[in-house]
Amino acid sequence: MASSKGLIFAIIFAVLTIVKPSEAALDAHYYDRSCPAAEKIILETVRNATLYDPKVPARLLRMFFHDCFIRGCDASILLDSTRSNQAEKDGPPNISVRSFYVIEDAKTKLEKACPRTVSCADVIAIAARDVVTLSGGPYWSVLKGRKDGTISRANETVNLPAPTFNVSQLIQSFAARGLSVKDMVTLSGGHTLGFSHCSSFESRLQSFSKFHDIDPSMNFAFAQSLKKKCPRSNRGKNAGMVLDSTNSVFDNDYYKQILSGKGVFGSDQVLLGDSRTKWIVETFAHNQKAFFREFAVSMVNLGNFGVKESGQVRVNTRFIN
Known part of the structure; x- marks a missing residue:
């Protein structure tokens, strides 16, 4: 009997030790006592910035995606380049992210309210939701x-899914971040603000x-x-195209498009031509509630990738402590 109990305890211990630390580290109420005003401060900052610049929502949502895809959600995308290192924000895919000032503004306010408490990574995650x-x-x-990362390398942005990817490449890229095929198609719907x-x-x-x-x-x-917007000659630096017809509204128009x-990107349109993804596109195109429900789930899934339990809470978004 004693040996049986010992075996049971050993199995329980083994199971507990293989659970990823990141799965236990995050908590919806993490700042309830240490910084109860955190989410309100971030929301007000984001709302004010959005009223001033309608492009802020798309840029902050992209910032969250790109940050989480490189080294996990660790705010490494906010770090500045130095003489000896070119940082993520200066990698080619991140040139259009911008709006870093919104996160900086929120972080400055948080440092006054709750010094060295709220990580830059959490600010990005909350701002993306907002x-x-x-x-x-x-x-x-x-x-x-x-916790916030201390390493940021521009050359690692090559690991971001490209707009030319086919479905198999997209699935592989998202799977490397612990995300399913449904997560991939769902998160692609973030292009509704793109x-x-x-x-x-x-x-x-x-x-x-x-x-x-x-x-x-x-x-x-x-x-x-699109050809008229992107002529081969005399093209403006900011020439381009919104990714759906209601680009200031978060809805399911992306899937209808x-x-x-x-679909503007090749990686958007290929979702309709593959049986693994076509049914999801069709479902979301006809059922916005289903898309909203799954998007919330997938954003939490992405936000859990590569979470750092220990490390620093950066005081300044742009530099390590």
Whole structure:
């Protein structure tokens, strides 16, 4: 009997020791006592910034995605480059993220209210939720307790999913972050607030393949409208295209656009051509409530990736302590 009990305890101990620390570290009530005003401060900062600049929601949501995809959600995207190191924010895919000042502003206010308490990583996660909600999307409880990273390398941005990826490449990229096929299609819906420069989709508009000048999966009239926005000559630095027709509102229009052949990125439109993802696109295009519900779940899943339990809470968003 004693040996049986010993075996049971050994099994329980073994199970507990293999649970990832990050799964136990985060808590929706993490700052309830140490900084009860944290989420209110962040929300007010984000709301004011959004009123001043309508592009803030898309940029903050992209900031969260890009930060979490590189080294986990550790705010490494906020660190400045130095003489000896080019940081993530200066990597090619992050040039259009911008709006770092919003996180800096929130962090400055938090340092006055609760010094050295709220991590930059948590500020980004909460701000991402807030811009979705303020834009008409779902609300979810953000799990908190992340610590900030101290390493940021521009060359690691090559690990971000590219707008030219096919479905298998997308699935592989998201799976490496512990995310499912449904998570991938759901989080792609964040493009409902997105904008892209011409360079990310112009390969679909001319000399696409040996047999097609324009990507055949693209609605022809839509392709012509994109060509007008992205002419080969006299192109403005900020020329580009919103990623759905209601880009200031968080809704399911992104999926409706894909059904109509109007996905801007190749990685958007391919979701309709693969049986592993087509049914999810169709579901979300016809059921916005289902999309909202799954988006909240997937954002929590992404926010759990690579969480650091120990480490520093940066005082300044741009520099390590």
